[in-house]
Amino acid sequence: MMNKVKNILWPLLFGIAFLALWQMGYVHKVLDLKPFQLPVPLEIVQTLHANLPKAIKDCGVTLSGAFIGMMIGSAIGFMIAVIATIFPKWGYGGLIIITAFNAMPIVALSPIMNLYFSTGMAQKIGVVTIVCMAAMAMNAYSGLNTLKPYSMDLMHSVAAERWVIFKKLRLPNCMPNVFTAFKINVAASIIAAIISEYFATSTAGLGFGIKDNLRKAEMAMGWSYIVVASLAGVLIYIVILLLERNVIKWHASQR
Amino acid sequence: MTISKHERRLVTAVWLVGILAFWEIMAFILKYVVKSEMASVKLPFLHTIFITMFQNAGMLLEASAVTFSRALLGFAIGAVIGVVLAILMSLSKTLERIAFPYLIISQMIPVLGLAPIIFNIVRDMNLSRIIIAAYITFFPVSVNMLSGLKSVDQEKKELLYAIAASKFNVYRKLMLPYAMPYLFTGLKIAAPMAVTASILVDMLGSKSGIGVKMLYSLYSSSMDIFWASVITSAILGIVSYYLVINAEHFFLPWQSGKEGETA
Amino acid sequence: MFKKRNLKLVLVMLLMVSLLMSACSSSAPASTESASASETTTESSTSTDTPKEMDKMTIQLKWLPQSQFMGYYMAASKGYYEDEGIDIEILPGGSDIIPEQQVYNGVADVGVTWVSSLLKYQSQGWELKEVAQVFQKSAMLLVSKAETGITSPEDLVGKKVGSWFGGNEYEIYALLEANGIDREKDLELVQQDFTMNQILNDEIDAASAMTYNEYGLLLESGLSDADLNVLDMNDEGVAMLEDCLFVTDEWIAENEDLFVRFLRASIKGWQDACADPEAAGQVVYDADQSVSLEHQVYMAKEIAKLVTPEGFDPAKIGYIDMDAIQQTADLAYKYGLLTEPAVLDDTTITSKYFEEATK
Numbered sequence: 025m026m027n028k029v030k031n032i033l034w035p036l037l038f039g040i041a042f043l044a045l046w047q048m049g050y051v052h053k054v055l056d057l058k059p060f061q062l063p064v065p066l067e068i069v070q071t072l073h074a075n076l077p078k079a080i081k082d083c084g085v086t087l088s089g090a091f092i093g094m095m096i097g098s099a100i101g102f103m104i105a106v107i108a109t110i111f112p113k114w115g116y117g118g119l120i121i122i123t124a125f126n127a128m129p130i131v132a133l134s135p136i137m138n139l140y141f142s143t144g145m146a147q148k149i150g151v152v153t154i155v156c157m158a159a160m161a162m163n164a165y166s167g168l169n170t171l172k173p174y175s176m177d178l179m180h181s182v183a184a185e186r187w188v189i190f191k192k193l194r195l196p197n198c199m200p201n202v203f204t205a206f207k208i209n210v211a212a213s214i215i216a217a218i219i220s221e222y223f224a225t226s227t228a229g230l231g232f233g234i235k236d237n238l239r240k241a242e243m244a245m246g247w248s249y250i251v252v253a254s255l256a257g258v259l260i261y262i263v264i265l266l267l268e269r270n271v272i273k274w275h276a277s278q279r
Numbered sequence: 280m281t282i283s284k285h286e287r288r289l290v291t292a293v294w295l296v297g298i299l300a301f302w303e304i305m306a307f308i309l310k311y312v313v314k315s316e317m318a319s320v321k322l323p324f325l326h327t328i329f330i331t332m333f334q335n336a337g338m339l340l341e342a343s344a345v346t347f348s349r350a351l352l353g354f355a356i357g358a359v360i361g362v363v364l365a366i367l368m369s370l371s372k373t374l375e376r377i378a379f380p381y382l383i384i385s386q387m388i389p390v391l392g393l394a395p396i397i398f399n400i401v402r403d404m405n406l407s408r409i410i411i412a413a414y415i416t417f418f419p420v421s422v423n424m425l426s427g428l429k430s431v432d433q434e435k436k437e438l439l440y441a442i443a444a445s446k447f448n449v450y451r452k453l454m455l456p457y458a459m460p461y462l463f464t465g466l467k468i469a470a471p472m473a474v475t476a477s478i479l480v481d482m483l484g485s486k487s488g489i490g491v492k493m494l495y496s497l498y499s500s501s502m503d504i505f506w507a508s509v510i511t512s513a514i515l516g517i518v519s520y521y522l523v524i525n526a527e528h529f530f531l532p533w534q535s536g537k538e539g540e541t542a
Numbered sequence: 543m544f545k546k547r548n549l550k551l552v553l554v555m556l557l558m559v560s561l562l563m564s565a566c567s568s569s570a571p572a573s574t575e576s577a578s579a580s581e582t583t584t585e586s587s588t589s590t591d592t593p594k595e596m597d598k599m600t601i602q603l604k605w606l607p608q609s610q611f612m613g614y615y616m617a618a619s620k621g622y623y624e625d626e627g628i629d630i631e632i633l634p635g636g637s638d639i640i641p642e643q644q645v646y647n648g649v650a651d652v653g654v655t656w657v658s659s660l661l662k663y664q665s666q667g668w669e670l671k672e673v674a675q676v677f678q679k680s681a682m683l684l685v686s687k688a689e690t691g692i693t694s695p696e697d698l699v700g701k702k703v704g705s706w707f708g709g710n711e712y713e714i715y716a717l718l719e720a721n722g723i724d725r726e727k728d729l730e731l732v733q734q735d736f737t738m739n740q741i742l743n744d745e746i747d748a749a750s751a752m753t754y755n756e757y758g759l760l761l762e763s764g765l766s767d768a769d770l771n772v773l774d775m776n777d778e779g780v781a782m783l784e785d786c787l788f789v790t791d792e793w794i795a796e797n798e799d800l801f802v803r804f805l806r807a808s809i810k811g812w813q814d815a816c817a818d819p820e821a822a823g824q825v826v827y828d829a830d831q832s833v834s835l836e837h838q839v840y841m842a843k844e845i846a847k848l849v850t851p852e853g854f855d856p857a858k859i860g861y862i863d864m865d866a867i868q869q870t871a872d873l874a875y876k877y878g879l880l881t882e883p884a885v886l887d888d889t890t891i892t893s894k895y896f897e898e899a900t901k
Contacts, residue, residue, distance in 0.1 A: 035376055061646070113290055125516075135736065225732050225733060238392055241666045254388070402648055
């Protein structure tokens with residue numbers, strides 16, 4: 025219990041201290057910025073408050089796209105890792121393809137997806153899916169194959185079938201890695217969804233709000249959208265953390 | 280589970296041919312079966328892209344060199360920052376608690392909002408570009424490294440402490456070696472990301488680089504050059520990935536054996 | 543086995559070293575890449591043994607290097623900047639580059655942006671000042687395929703209309719409102735990406751297009767003028783001014799003379815470019831090889847029409863027409879870009895340096 029309080033308290037205290045310094049103008053002084061270049065927190069909050077219903081709606085659009093895309097992308101990534109494990113000889117090439125996808129910038133992916141999908145949502149999901157595949161494939165593959173010494177020998181000594189080895193040894197072994205991948209993908213999926221919205225055929229979403237307002241010098245409004253994105257990212261991250269705690273209680277990282 | 284070198288080459292070749300064939304078939308279907316008017320833009324034939332790449336080889340190579348060198352620099356700086364942050368966070372639970380949510384937040388700030396602030400601080404475009412590339416790259420390295428450091432069995436740590444090993448030695452002898460496979464997984468994710476990041480910063484008013492070619496060709500509807508640069512960026516990603524794999528084979532030879540490959 | 547591994551180590555090391563070296567060597571000249579680019583274009587005079595001290599100056603373009611900015615490339619290529627003792631660096635724009643911020647941050651000395659956008663920044667407290675007006679007309683069009691049948695603004699009702707937003711939507715807002723169309727209810731406004739694929743693909747009915755760029759792209763894609771209907775903002779009476787030059791108050795206070803020299807050289811460059819757009823297109827194409835020469839020449843011809851419209855004296859390139867500025871400001875206020883009327887006085891806009899440069 026004490027730990028849980030600490031978990032929340034420490035980052036919160038740090039955040040409040042930082043926000044206070046920012047509000048009082050120290051951050052601006054250190055970085056030599058003017059308030060109209062980077063608005064102060066209170067201004068951001070006021071702007072956000074005045075625009076709350078629309079911001080929440082936009083947040084919903086972006087997050088649902090990011091979430092669906094992350095799930096599809098992670099699922100594909102995991103499948104590829106599994107295939108690469110079952111057929112080490114042939115499946116390994118799949119990982120390399122994934123890498124190639126990962127090196128295509130979102131700025132190029134978005135217009136390509138625009139060609140295939142006419143709605144902003146489908147385009148977003150397409151982009152996020154591709155962005156999220158690699159982290160999961162790499163991590164899951166590493167988890168499925170970095171087994172503890174002798175564990176394989178043990179399995180062989182009891183003449184376990186491949187399926188049993190997979191279910192009892194490999195799958196649990198890769199769970200921590202899967203969660204690591206999710207942690208990376210939470211951040212990646214939201215930012216990918218945001219950037220894809222810069223180019224989407226729609227005017228909804230956090231990305232549109234950020235781009236439109238920052239370009240038009242509505243800094244407070246633009247940053248209020250960035251704040252919403254950050255809060256959403258941390259919230260989803262916490263959900264992943266709680267899930268991790270329940271699913272892999274046995275793992276060293278959870279003790 | 281060991282696969283001979285010869286076999287590996289064969290597998291790679293089969294994959295390569297398979298992908299080429301798959302792409303060509305899809306392009307064929309799009310053009311002649313679905314009869315999409317935009318077929319040459321949506322999914323041009325791979326061989327036409329290769330012809331474009333060949334015709335513009337000099338330009339693309341030059342651009343690749345700029346982008347790749349910047350990616351390498353961004354990757355190196357990002358990886359070091361990522362590892363250092365992970366070690367610091369593993370040393371102090373408090374620091375981890377403080378830092379991690381903010382690391383996530385840091386990844387939520389898009390370049391459009393971040394770049395003016397970095398420019399304002401650094402006032403040098405080139406340095407700013409490298410900083411931004413590193414900023415995008417460090418996150419997966421940090422996350423993977425940290426989860427590696429945290430995965431060390433408590434018993435082992437206690438054992439070492441019990442024989443009066445110093446914290447430094449525990450890290451050197453146990454924690455860091457243990458976290459290495461995790462680190463390399465992080466690096467494998469980060470390497471192509473560094474290429475992406477480098478392409479992104481190319482677009483921040485640079486005069487050369489794959490990103491510039493991509494943006495220019497996209498905006499001027501030169502879709503052949505656009506696709507050629509997209510494929511080039513994918514190849515750069517694969518090259519960066521292979522570099523990490525090679526480094527892993529070298530530094531962690533025992534690890535590579537388990538991945539169905541032997542050096 | 544060991545040997546093989548050793549070999550691999552050497553290979554990896556070699557790769558790393560060579561890459562790092564290429565990184566260092568490419569990042570070093572990269573900082574002067576624009577300078578060297580202007581050097582290559584001014585081959586006639588070697589820049590290393592110039593006798594007098596050159597003043598360094600940077601100009602931030604609003605977008606990618608293209609004939610839209612041909613005057614500056616022309617002036618650099620013909621050595622006009624050098625004649626005025628200026629070592630010019632031309633910074634290209636990009637999707638994440640905002641010229642107002644670049645100039646305010648001190649990354650560039652002079653910037654190119656749209657008047658409406660500059661007015662917005664000024665109203666938010668950014669101490670920026672317009673010092674020359676390059677384009678005398680609006681280049682904004684709403685283009686649609688002829689079969690869609692959009693020949694007047696009223697025909698836009700019920701249609702899907704594209705805009706780039708981010709400050710580029712206000713002429714369209716003005717067009718709609720001036721014709722009694724409610725932009726929330728009567729039609730759907732959607733965002734366009736950088737390409738014209740959405741209209742080619744029939745995903746939208748009408749698209750924003752600049753006369754000098756996107757319209758040309760549509761023509762290059764195989765459509766002819768007869769296939770396209772055009773709503774021209776100038777004809778509809780809702781034109782807002784675009785490319786202008788601006789500086790910060792702080793910089794201009796210290797570099798008045800330098801800026802006048804820069805402006806003089808730039809005007810000469812624009813005059814040459816407008817007189818011979820074919821040559822200007824070639825100069826821009828040489829400065830950056832990736833966009834097709836044809837397109838650059840097409841663009842140069844269209845840009846010439848904006849910089850020197852019919853009956854406009856080329857000697858007056860850069861002239862600030864306060865009536866047109868006032869219309870831009872009025873429209874920007876009326877249709878919501880500005881929350882209060884723009885302040886148009888010596889603090890925000892001045893012809894002082896233009897008059898000095900054209901004396």
